[in-house]
Amino acid sequence: MTKWGLPLLLLFLNLACSHEPVNERISLNANWQFSPLGNSHWQEAKVPGSVQMDLLRKKQIPHPFLLNNEDSIQWVSETHWEYKTRFRINDSTLQKQKHILQFDGLDTYASVYLNDSLLLKTNNAFRRWEHDISDLLLAENALRIVFESPDSIERSEALKLNYELPEAPRVFTRKPQFQYGWDWGPTLKTMGIWRDISLLSYENVRLKDAFVKTESVSDTLALLTALVELETVNKDEITVVVRNNTTGDSFEEHITLSPGIKEYSVPVSIEDPELWWTHDLGEPFLYDFSITIKKNNDVLQKLHKKVGVRTIQLITEKDPLGESFYFKLNDRPVFMKGANYIPPNIFLSETTEKDYQILLNDVTNANMNMLRIWGGGIYENDTFYDLCDEKGILLWQDFMYACAMYPGDPDFLENAKQEAIDNVKRLRQHPSIGLWCGNNENSEGWHRWGWKDAKTEVQQQEIWNGYYALFNHILPKVVDSLHPSVSYWESSPKFGRGDKRYASEGDAHDWWVWHDGYPFEHFEENVPRFMSEFGFQSFPSLEAIRYFTQQDSINLIHPSFANHQKHARGFQLIDSYMKQYYPVPEDAKEYVYVSQLLQAYGITKGIYAHRAAKPYTMGSLYWQLNDCWPVVSWSGIDGLGNWKALHYRAKDAFKNIIIVPRLKNDTLQIHLVDDNLKPASGRLNIAIKDFKGEILFEKSVPSVATSVESSQVVFEIFLKEFSIDYSSSYADVRFGDTRRIFFFVKPKDLQLISSEVSTEIESTKDGFEIRLTSESLQKNVFLQTDEAGRWSDNYFDLPPGEERVVQFNTTTKKTPKIRILTLNQIMSN
Template sequence: MRINSSHLKLLIPFASIIFIVSCQNNQTKTNLLTKNWKFKNSVSNHWYQAIIPGSIHTDLYTNNLIPDPFTGNNEKSLQWIDTCDWVYQTSFNKPQGLKKGDHFELIFEGLDTYADIYLNDSLLFSANNMFIPWIRKIEFEKLKEENKLTLVFKSTLKEEQKKCRTMPYELPGGSRVFTRKAAYQYGWDWAPTYISGGIWQNVKLHYWNSATIRTIETKIETLDSEKALISLKVEIESDIDFNAAIKLECQNQKFKKSFNNISIIKGTQSYKLQFEIEKPKLWWVHNLGEPFLYSIGISLQSLNKQIDKKDFRFGIRTIELVRQKDDSGETFYVELNGVPVFMKGANYVPQSSFPGAVKDSDYRRIISDAKASNMNMLRVWGGGIYEKDIFYNLCDSLGIMVWQDFMFANAMYPGDSSFIENVKSEANYQVKRLSSHPSLAVWCGNNETDEAWHNWGWSGNYSKKDSTIIWNDYEQLFHSILPEIVQSISPEISYTSSSPIFGRGNPRSSCEGDNHYWYVWHDGYDFDLYNKVTGRFMSEFGFQSFPSIKTIEQFDTLARKTIDSEIMFAHQKHPKGNSIIKQYMANYYPVPEDFEEFIYISQLLQAEGIRTGILAQRRSKPFCMGSLYWQLNDCWPAISWSGIDYSGQWKALHYFASEDFKNILISPIIKDDTLVVYVVSDSLSSIKAELHLKLMDFKGIITENWNLNFTMNSSSSQMVFKTAVAEILKDYSKSNHLLYLKLICDGKILATRTFYFVRPKDLNLEKPDFDYQVNNINKGYEIIITSKDLVKNCYLELPIEGFFTDNYFDVIPGIEKRVEFISNCTKEDIGEKIKFTSLNTIEVGKKE
C-alpha cells in the first residue's frame, strides 16, 4: 500500500488568521469512569454498590436484594422495579494538570432512558434516548477537587403515561412508542418484561486542549483492480485557529508517512482527505474470500508534537442491494464487489434482557459461532438495540454482513416535533457511527410495521381522520426522514423502508422484496410448504424448540421437570408455543413422555423443519437470494426459536445450519413421486465433479448404485439427477432404506447428504450396535464412532465444560464418524461420562 501525496486533497473552510500553537502541554486523554458507583431507590437512604455498565435489575440482584430475574417464575414478582425511580452516584477528582482554558467533558455512551444528570447538585441535562451518547462540556470553574456525579433515572412507565395523556388515541404498540428504548424489554413472544434502566454503556472523562479528533468516516470514491481512491472525513473540534499536520500510517500495509499542512479552524469542522491505495485488497464475506481490513493510525500534530490520535480499521468493497424488475417480479439481493451473494444466516437479538451486562467475550463467542455455522449475514432486528462497536468490529473481521434495522418494531409512532427531532439525532448518530463498517449491507426502517398496519387490522381500529394522521406520520418517518439521513451520510448503503416490504397474504410478497414466512408455525402449515414458496429473500422464518437440559437446570431447579409446569410456561412466551410443538412433533416424530427425550426431539423437530426451508431457498437460487431464519440467539433462558440457547449451547438447529449453509450443498427432494437431486454452489469457480448415490438398508447393505460426472457451475443451483422413486426403491421398503449421496472433486469429498423416504416417526429403527474410541488431539479429543446399524441423530453429551464440533448427526453403517470435543478434561472423563442418545433408542423404547 502506498499513500500518494499528490492525490491528497484537503477541503478546508477559509481562515483569515492562522496561529502557531505551542504543543508543549497539549494533550487529549480519555479515562473510564466506571468504578466506585453506588445506587439506591429514590425513596431510600440506603446505598448499594453498582456495576457500570449494567442495569437496575442486575445491580439489585448482585446485592442480593432480588432473586435471579431469570430463575423460576420470578418475572411476575419483579415488575415493581420498573415503577420506581433510581439514583446512581459516584465521585471523581479533577484531572491533574487540568488548567483554565482546557476542555473537560463528561461522556455517557448509553443511558437507559429518562434521566436527570447532576454535577455537584446542579442539573447538567436530562436524557431521553437510550440509543445516543450524551456529551456535556464542563466549565473549569464548575469543577471542584472532588466532584459528585448523580444520575436520577425516572420510571419509564410513569414518563410514558404522561405522554399517553397528551394523545387523543392509543397508538399500536402502546405506551412504549413514545420512548426511544429497546422494545423487546417490554416483553415479546420470546422475551420477558423487564423494562429496566440504568447506565448501560461506559461513562468517560474526556479532556483536551487546542483540538481533538471527534469522528472519522471513510468512503471509497473509486475502485478498480489497480487502485482505490479513499476519502477520509475527519471531524475536528478546536478552540483556536492554527497550522497543523495530519499523519496517516497504515499498520498492516507498509507505506511512507505523510504529513500535510492544513489550517485548522476554530470550532467543529470536517476535513476531507483523499488518498490512493495501489493494488487494493478487497473485503469479502468469509465464504467467498478474505475479509481484509486496513489498519490506520491518524494523528493530529503541530510543531511535530502530537495533539490527538485515533486508530481505526476499514475495508475496501462495493455494496448494493439490487432491486430490478424481472419476469417474476423484482430481484432482491446483495451484490458485493460486483458479485451477487446468497445471504445465509439468522436474525440476531440482544444477548440479554439487560444489554449492559453483556461482556466482550459474549460478543466474541456469538459472532464466532455464527461464522462457525457458515453464516455470512446477521440481521440486527429492530426491536432490540443498535449494537455496541465490538459487534460490528467482529463482523468486519470475521467476514459477516449486517442487515441493520433502525430500532422500530411492530408499532406505529408519534409524529410530533419533539419525537421527530429525537429520532433525527438518533439516526444521524447511528448512521454516521456505522457508515465505515464494510460489514454493513442494508439499512431497514422497521420490523413488520408496514405489514401490521395493512394486514393485521390496525388501520381499521381508527377513524378515517385519525388513520390518515397515523399513516402520514409513518410515511414522514420511514419514507422521508430516515432514507434522507442514510442518503446524506452513507449513500452507498441501500435503504428499505420496512421488513417485510409486502406482508403475508399479499401476492407480491412471494416475488418482490424480503419475506417473513410464518404460515409454518403460526398458521400450522406443514414444513413441506417451504418447498412451494421461497420468496426472493427470506428474512424471517422459524420454529421453536426447548433449550438444552443444562440451560433448563439454570432456571428450573425442581427435581421433577415437565414441559407443562408453571416454571416452563413462565419461560415460554408464545401463548400456544408448547401445544404447537406437540402438534408438529406428532406429525413427524414419536412424542416421548420422558422430559429429556422430549427436549431432544423438540430440537430435532426444529432443526429438520428449518432445514427444509433453508434447502428449498438455496435450491431456488438465483430467484431466492437470502435465507435468514428466526432466530440466532436468546436474551434469557427460554423455549424459543433460537439456534443457540441463552447459556451458549448449540441446539440441533445450529449444528444443522453449519451443514446446510456450506458453500457446496447436495439437496435431494421428492417431487410428484420423482427423486430430484440438486447441487447448489456459492463458489465463484466452476469445477468438474462426480456425484455418487448409494441406496442402502439400515444395516449398510448397498442395493443400488448410481455415479455421474458433471460440471458444477459457479454460483448456481442445478438439477443433476432425476428418477422416479419407484425405479430407485423397486421392491425395497421406504422405511428400511436410505439414500447416501456424496459429491467428489479430484478425490476430495465436497459434500455429503443422507436422504430418507419417510418421516422420522415412520423409520424402522433398531437398537444400534456401535462402538467408539477416543484419541488425543491438540485442543481436546477426537471421538471416532463406527456402527453396524444406522444411528439416527446421534446426540453426544458430557457433563464437562467443552464443545462438540458436530452433534445430532447420523452414523451410517460402515462409515466412520469423527467428532472433536474441544475441552481441557481428561481422556478418562470422556470414557466414563459420555452419553449417547439417538432416535433409535427412543423408537425402540416405544416399541418395547
C-alpha cells in the same frame, strides 16, 4: 561519535516525539453508588451496568432467569433511582480550555447534575449525550444522575393522543423494545448507566469523528477519502495525518481552522488493494489506519480505524418474475446465509467480549455469512462490530423499531433523527454493515394485523404520516448523507404474507409455518426472493431447563415453564407439529430431544428449498440465532450458549456446496448448489441403500460441473422401476467432499432398526475423540455428557458400517461418560 552514539541519539529523538497526545480522555466509570430516589441508602454500583444487576449482585432481588422470579422484580423499573460519584481533576487537566462530559448510554430518562447544576435531561438510551462543562468543572466534582421510571412518562405521553398507538406504551420510549416482553423474552425494563462515561479535555481543537470512506475500487487502485470532523474554539493551524499502517503510506493535509464544527477531507489511495470478503468467499482483509491531529510537533489527538475496502450493493430490479432482491459484494452476487440476531443477554452490559467472541465463532463455524440485527434490540457495542469485521460476517442492520407504530410529533421525530445520526456515524466505518433497514414488521402490522381497527380516517392518516416521516424521509436521508455506499430498506418484510407480491418482490417473513400451522413442506412450495425471517420453536438444552426450574430432573409441567414459554400457543404448536413428523415420546428428556429434531428438520427443509431456488431466491435468514435468557424459543443456540440440533444441521445446510435431493412423483432429482466464486467439477455418486447398508441402486456420473450462478439439476431417476421401499431406505449422494443423506419419508414413517452404537474414546490435546460405529443406520445420534465442553458435531445420522469421529473439546482431563440417544431408540420403545 562512538558506536553507541547514533543509536542513543535516535532513541532520544524517538522518546522526545512519542509523548502522550495533548487532548485527554478520562474514564468516569469508577466509584459510583446508587439508591432509590429520596432513600439515601447508598450502595456500590457497577458502571456500565443497571440497577437490576446491582441489586442482583447484592442478592436484594431474586434472579429473574430462575423459576417465576421475573414477576417479582417488576417494582425495580417502577421506581425512580439515583446514581452519584465524585472525581478529582489534576491542575494540568483543569487548566485546559475546554471540557466535555460524554455519556455513551443512559437508560433512559435521566437528569444529569454536576456540582448541583442541571446539565441535561436525556430521553434516549441509544444516543450519545455530551455537555460542555468548561465553566463548571472543579478540582473536586460531584456528578449525580437521577433516573425516572419510564412508566409514568409513557402514561403521560399516551394521554396527549386521542387514540392508542399500536403496541403502546413502549413506543414512546427510545430504549430496547424487547425489554417490554416478547414471545421469547422476559419483561425486564432496565435502568441505569449502560455504557461508558468519560471526560474529554482539550485546549482548542478536538477530533469529534473520522470516517475513511471508500470512493472507488479497481484491481490496481482504491481511492478513499478520510472525512475528519473537528471542533475548534479559536482559529488555528493544524496538520491532519492519515497513515495506512498496513502499507506504510501517509497522507497529510495542512488546514487552517475556523471556530465551530466542520468536516475536512484528506484524499487517500491504496495500490493493488486487498478486498474485504465474507469469510466463506475469501479473507475479510482489514487495513490499519491512524488519524492524527498535530500542531507543530505536538500530537493533539489520535485514533485508529480498521478499514475494509469493499463495495456492497442491494440489487432490486424489475424482472419477468417480479423484482429481485440480492446483495452484490465486490460486484459479485452473494447468497446470504444466516439468522436473525437479538441481544445475547436481557441485561445488556453483562455481555463480555469473550461472550461476543464465542457467539460470533458459532456463527462462522455454522457457515453463516450474514446476521440480521433485529430492530427490537440495540445498536450493538463497538466490540461486536469489530469482531464481525474481523470474522467476515455481513450485517443487515435494522434501526431500532419493531412491531409497532411510533409517535409522529416533532419532538419524537427529532429525537429519532439524532439517534440515527449518532449510530450511523458510529457504525459506518465497519465493512460488515451491509444494509440499513428502517424497522421490523411495522408496515406489515399496519396493513395486515388490524391496527387500523376502531380508528377514524383522520387518526389513521395521522399515524401513517408519522410512519412515513420517519421511515421514508428522516432515516433514508440520514443514511444517504452519512453512509451513501450502503443501501436503505424501508421495512422488513416489504410485503406481508397477505399480499400476493410476497413471493415475487423484496424480502419476506414466512410465518404460515408456526403461526398459521402450515406444514413444513410449505417452505418448498412457496419460496420468496429473499427470506429474512422464518422459524420454529424447540425446547432448550436439558442444562438450561435444569437451570431455570432449579431441579435435577426434567419436568415439562413444572410451574416455571409457564414463564419460560412466552408464546401463548407454543407448547400446543410444538406438539401438533411433532405428531405430524415424529413419534411423540412420553419421557420428558426424549420429548426435549425430539422437539429439537423437529425444529432442525423444518428449518433446514426451508434452507435447502431457498438455496435450491437460487438465483430466484438469494437469501435465507432464519429466526433466530440466539436467546437473551434460557427459554423455549425459536433459537438455534439456547440462553446458556448450547447448540441445539438446528445449529448443527444448519452448519451443513449453509456449506458453500450442497446437494439437495428431491422426491416428486417417484422421481428423485439431485440439485447441486455452489456459492463459491468459482465453479467446481467432480464425480457424482448416488447410492440407495437399506438401513443395513445393502445397496439397492447405484450410479456414478464421472464428470459433473457446478454453476455458481444458479442451482442445477444434475441427475434424475424414476425410483418405481427399482421397487424401493421408501420407509426402509435412504439415498446417499456424494460430490467431491460434499455428502448428503436423504430420506424419502417423514421421520415418524421410517422403519428404523434397533441396534447398539459402539463407541471408543481417546484422549487428545484439546479433549477427547469419540469413534462411533453401528451395524444399522442410526438416526439423529445425540451425544451427551456431564462434563463441560463443545462437540464438533451432534444430532447426526450414522450410516451402517461406517466409522464416525467426533471431537469433544474440553479442559477436563477426566474421561467423560458418554450417553447416546437416537431416534431408533425412541421408535423401538
